[in-house]
Amino acid sequence: MSYIEPHAHMVSRTTDDYEKLALAGCEALCEPAFWAGFDRSSPQAFHDYFRQLTEVEPARAAKFAIRHFCWLCINPKEADDPGFAREVMTLLPDFLDKPNVLGIGEIGLNKNTRNELAIFEEHVQLALDRGLPVLIHTPHLEDKLKGTRIMLDSLANFSGLDPSMVIIDHVEEHTVRMVLDAGHWAGMTLYPESKCTPSRAIDILETEGLERIWMNSACDWGVSDPLAVPRCMLEMKRRGYSRETIRKVAFDNPRDFLSASTNFNLDI
Amino acid sequence: MPTRKELLDMQFIDARARVIDVAAFLDRIDRHPGDGEEPRLKALRRALPILLSDSPGRAKAVLEALSDTSDVMPESAAFQGATGAPPASEPA
């Protein structure tokens, strides 16, 4: 069955993974800018990274008939150094008009610091100024609840921000309701060891509903599974969900949110 | 929607294995030298009774028990990464 992978870090994955995604039915994937597993030594390194996201990965994906889109920003972890982060942000205007760029992301908080929050808010303002959607990363493990609350409070202070232009990713049982109640979209990340398992993601769909929610693999350089979304679709099938419902969550919902970007289209 | 029995048929063995794994993990920790008041262990012990609750929302409650609920917002991070349990300074 066709699906959209709305969050995957393909710079960390092999070409074989692209083939597996294509064989599993992936029509399009979206790659948010993120932390590479180590701190870059200079803002210029981000110039190369943004070229990789806007030129190299779309070409790799196209070889397997997958549409590749990306989100640009400086990630929350490297945003704790505001001087460095602002230098990286000066690179963004040159890239935001590239044809596969969807919006600003994945911005957010990592250790819930004031420095991170300042850079988060500058990114939100940039998205507002340009009319772009926003993809938000929520912190890991014990920091997630606090970070989600801080960012929801911050977003509520942006008058003129349409909450439905914002997806807050990596939600779990303790954060999903507050995100949806604020009018934002929610993303569930399917990880083997942290975030959501397929079973729990389906539980969340059962308890919170099927509106304004998507699921992703967020596959990267860490413990993660590029086929997590089709695995969860299979689990939904085992739990008795109809084809239509599975398609809604795995294809229609991401398509609907991503269509907030004028660059998103599924024609090859 | 599967029935309760069908869900048990599908998932009971997996849940059983996870409970045994946690029990064996606690035994393993006890057998080895070190600080018994380690914050992660304290947080885990605080979370375990939630499993015995009769009300729904157990997963949410466990996640909350393993979350940082402090209000402080430092200027910059004292350390990177996350341990999976609230900082030691929080009340148990």
Ligand SMILES: [Zn+2]
């Ligand atoms: Zn990510």
